[in-house]
Amino acid sequence: MTEKIYLDHAATTYVRKEVLAEMLPFFTEHFGNPMSVHSFGRDVAKHVENSRETIAECLGAKPKEIMFTSGGTESDNLALRGFAYANSKKGKHIITSSIEHHAILHTCEALSKEGFDITYLPVDSEGFVDPKELEKTIRPDTILVSIMHANNEIGTIEPIEELGEICRQRGVAFHVDAVQSAGVLPLNLKELPVDLLSISAHKFYGPKGVGALFVRNGIRLKPILLGGGQERNLRAGTHNHVGIIGMAKALELAVSEQQEANLCISKLRDRLIDGLLEKIPESRLNGPRGNKRLPNNVNVSIKYIEGEGMLLHLDMLGIAASSGSACTSGSLDPSHVLLAIGLTHEIAHGSLRLSLGKENTEAEIDKVLEVLPKIVANLRAMSPLYQG
Numbered sequence: 001m002t003e004k005i006y007l008d009h010a011a012t013t014y015v016r017k018e019v020l021a022e023m024l025p026f027f028t029e030h031f032g033n034p035m036s037v038h039s040f041g042r043d044v045a046k047h048v049e050n051s052r053e054t055i056a057e058c059l060g061a062k063p064k065e066i067m068f069t070s071g072g073t074e075s076d077n078l079a080l081r082g083f084a085y086a087n088s089k090k091g092k093h094i095i096t097s098s099i100e101h102h103a104i105l106h107t108c109e110a111l112s113k114e115g116f117d118i119t120y121l122p123v124d125s126e127g128f129v130d131p132k133e134l135e136k137t138i139r140p141d142t143i144l145v146s147i148m149h150a151n152n153e154i155g156t157i158e159p160i161e162e163l164g165e166i167c168r169q170r171g172v173a174f175h176v177d178a179v180q181s182a183g184v185l186p187l188n189l190k191e192l193p194v195d196l197l198s199i200s201a202h203k204f205y206g207p208k209g210v211g212a213l214f215v216r217n218g219i220r221l222k223p224i225l226l227g228g229g230q231e232r233n234l235r236a237g238t239h240n241h242v243g244i245i246g247m248a249k250a251l252e253l254a255v256s257e258q259q260e261a262n263l264c265i266s267k268l269r270d271r272l273i274d275g276l277l278e279k280i281p282e283s284r285l286n287g288p289r290g291n292k293r294l295p296n297n298v299n300v301s302i303k304y305i306e307g308e309g310m311l312l313h314l315d316m317l318g319i320a321a322s323s324g325s326a327c328t329s330g331s332l333d334p335s336h337v338l339l340a341i342g343l344t345h346e347i348a349h350g351s352l353r354l355s356l357g358k359e360n361t362e363a364e365i366d367k368v369l370e371v372l373p374k375i376v377a378n379l380r381a382m383s384p385l386y387q388g
């Protein structure tokens, strides 16, 4: 058996060893509840607050604008539901895009059943939201716009600065799901016209089950988890202090290594994209090229075969990829993102996402470029659709 190759970093990453080392003492020696008044609690509370400062600094925010949550899904839910419930007197119209993560889309569906009116902005063939479209869609009763920074399936980086500027001029709050971009792309909330922003540690080499929501000073939210008074009464529940400390370390490292890492990873990305398109006839790249694409994302559609078939064959060779988003693979519905950029159901079904990480090597990319075209040729030879 050869070495395994992990190309599914958009689904999750491992915890890097510096992060693990930072976390370990907090399982045992430093275990107090940060809400307790005794020294055990105060000790942990101090570290939780240091982590809040670190995360705030990495994002250009103030420490009190950082709320800890259980991850990207909860941050997205808290941003949308929390804002909608607290501000429904001003209006009930919310705008999002058709290519958001399900944490946003399913929350919007639920809000729409509760009487909110949701508009889903279309995207162009590379997945970009058009700021002019947003401008036209904002109404007097619009309270909130939620657009992701970078798409988890096709890597498109949205023009959040421009979109946020429009929201600001119109007096509408702006939420950004930055779960794929935090640690990867520069984020400076001192300058970005963004009011709410979600991040999740396990997408940047931190632990699973912990995230944060940036809530700009002055933005009102209604809590969705009720209980104790943690996080200034906005998010009840004993702090996952080990996770919070890990998340801060992971984000600090990711931000400090960002430029160098992106240079390396985007070279590997382009090598993989160019190689696949060259070696596999009737294949296409989904999403844009260059610096408007996440440096670690490759997504291709390959005609006449099913993504699931390619995944299984790659898996047998120890290569981990995804046929869409992790949430949709396993179901037969084609990805809503690929349909939104205009692919037919048939082409969308033949799609593969390969998301790179900081340990991937050129040799691994070349291995994929060697085996995948063969897998495709074999699957096509069995396909009644293909007249090679």
Ligand SMILES: *Cc1c(COP(=O)(O)O)cnc(C)c1O
Binding pocket: 010, 011, 070, 071, 072, 073, 074, 076, 101, 103, 148, 150, 151, 152, 177, 179, 180, 200, 201, 202, 203, 209, 211
């Ligand atoms: C992974 C992901 C989420 C969900 O984050 P979890 O921490 O896994 O709940 C939300 N949005 C995007 C864009 C993601 O990639």
